[in-house]
Amino acid sequence: MGVVNARKNFSFLCDYASISIDGKLSMNGIFEHINSRKFPLQFPLMYLVVNISGASNGDIFTCELISRNEPNRKLIELKADVKIGPDKNFGFIGQLVNITFNNAGEYILKFFIDNREIGNHPILVKHL
Numbered sequence: 001m002g003v004v005n006a007r008k009n010f011s012f013l014c015d016y017a018s019i020s021i022d023g024k025l026s027m028n029g030i031f032e033h034i035n036s037r038k039f040p041l042q043f044p045l046m047y048l049v050v051n052i053s054g055a056s057n058g059d060i061f062t063c064e065l066i067s068r069n070e071p072n073r074k075l076i077e078l079k080a081d082v083k084i085g086p087d088k089n090f091g092f093i094g095q096l097v098n099i100t101f102n103n104a105g106e107y108i109l110k111f112f113i114d115n116r117e118i119g120n121h122p123i124l125v126k127h128l
Contacts (some may be wrong), residue, residue, distance in 0.1 A: 005054030006118045008052055008118050010026055011119070011121040012030050014029050014031065015046065016047055025091070027029065033124040033126055035108050036104070037127070040101060043100075047094070047095055048093070048095075052081070052091075052092070061079065061081075061111070061112070062112040063075075063109055064077050065123075066102075066108055066110065068105060078094050104125050104127035106124055107124075108121070109123065111120070
C-alpha cells in the first residue's frame with residue numbers, strides 16, 4: 001500500500017463541484033470561511049474536493065471534521081475506497097449536507113489514508 005508516500009496535493013470547499021465526461025474538474029463558489037449571524041448554524045450543502053498522490057488502489061480514504069475547541073468530537077466522518085485515476089492521483093468529491101456548527105471558531109477537515117493523517121483543510125466559521 002502507498003500510505004507512506006501519500007500526500008494531499010490540494011483541497012477546496014465550494015458550493016458545487018463535478019467532473020466532466022472527459023475528466024475535467026469544475027468547481028463553483030470556492031470559499032475559505034463561513035459567516036453567520038446566529039448559532040448553531042446548519043450549513044445546508046457544501047462540496048469538498050481533495051486530490052491525493054502516492055496512495056494505492058485498495059487504500060481507504062477517510063475525512064473527519066472536528067472543531068479545534070473539541071478535537072475528540074467528530075462532526076462528520078466520510079470514507080471512500082481509493083481508486084487511482086489515469087493521472088496516478090486519487091480525486092475525491094464529497095457532499096457535506098446539513099453540517100451543524102455549534103459555535104464560531106476554527107474547524108478542521110482532517111484527511112487520512114489507511115488511518116495515517118496526510119493533511120488537513122481549515123474552515124473558519126465567523127460570527128457577524
